[in-house]
């Protein structure tokens with residue numbers, strides 16, 4: 191059956207866009223994760239639609255991946271197809287203050303393009319290591335900005351695999367949440383509207399934010415960014431630090447000493463280590479502060 195499925199994927203996509211038993215630690219910023227049975231890299235909305243149509247036909251689970259920067263994949267990997275929307279879908283055009291881009295474009299590239307066209311409003315996202323599709327799905331945000339602020343509309347494949355255009359008002363974007371997640375839509379294209387600005391101001395804001403990240407975040411270690419959502423009225427990192435958990439380890443997974451909101455991989459952490467660490471931190475904060483920390487990172491391949 192596996193060979194038949196892989197052959198069919200190759201028919202739909204082309205041989206070099208299908209890999210079997212692909213280790214997911216190659217595709218996550220955590221550098222953790224066992225093999226995905228099929229790893230697919232479509233180049234268009236039509237190809238995404240076709241592979242998902244086939245997955246549904248043969249009842250094969252599938253997962254849409256961006257840059258893997260907010261994801262923990264299980265040590266056993268994923269018994270299904272990972273469909274990565276990446277640099278193969280990275281067309282980008284600028285028209286006046288509007289940027290239209292495919293979902294696979296990196297947020298950093300959008301920010302650089304905006305800067306080159308003296309467009310302001312996207313500086314906040316320049317250091318977020320995800321794709322535009324992942325960014326919209328998560329309503330990624332930093333330093334007072336979020337995707338919601340600059341989004342005009344998205345083109346998605348909906349549950350019925352129909353291509354639809356949805357204005358930002360219909361996306362129910364909230365803190366690290368969107369209708370895209372709830373309804374398992376797939377973002378294929380995004381339209382953003384920015385403002386005219388002065389290039390030197392944009393450059394200096396981007397530099398300022400880069401320095402702030404380098405200073406405060408453990409960018410020298412693999413991670414998936416902030417592990418927990420910000421609980422209302424608190425900061426997860428501060429709660430964790432105040433509980434004395436800075437540097438706390440399970441195996442090679444560690445609460446970063448530089449920023450307690452990050453769990454880092456010190457080299458050979460397993461997904462099991464990260465999960466246990468998350469549970470231990472949650473338990474401690476629940477007992478000490480009566481606060482339930484919810485993971486911000488997404489999980490793949492766990493029961």
Ligand SMILES: Cc1cc2nc3c(=O)[nH]c(=O)nc-3n(C[C@H](O)[C@H](O)[C@H](O)COP(=O)(O)OP(=O)(O)OC[C@H]3O[C@@H](n4cnc5c(N)ncnc54)[C@H](O)[C@@H]3O)c2cc1C
Pocket residue numbers: 219253254255256257258259260261275293317318319320321322323324325326327328329330331332370375376377378407409413414415416488
């Ligand atoms: C060092 C570091 C710093 C970070 N800083 C920030 C920060 O400041 N602010 C912030 O918000 N996040 C931050 N993150 C987390 C992460 O970069 C963001 O959540 C980012 O938006 C995820 O994008 P991605 O393409 O990597 O998505 P992935 O991790 O690949 O996927 C995340 C979710 O999005 C879904 N998804 C991906 N692509 C699509 C698509 N085309 N259509 C539909 N769904 C899709 C996936 O199914 C999954 O549910 C950081 C991460 C790291 C490692």
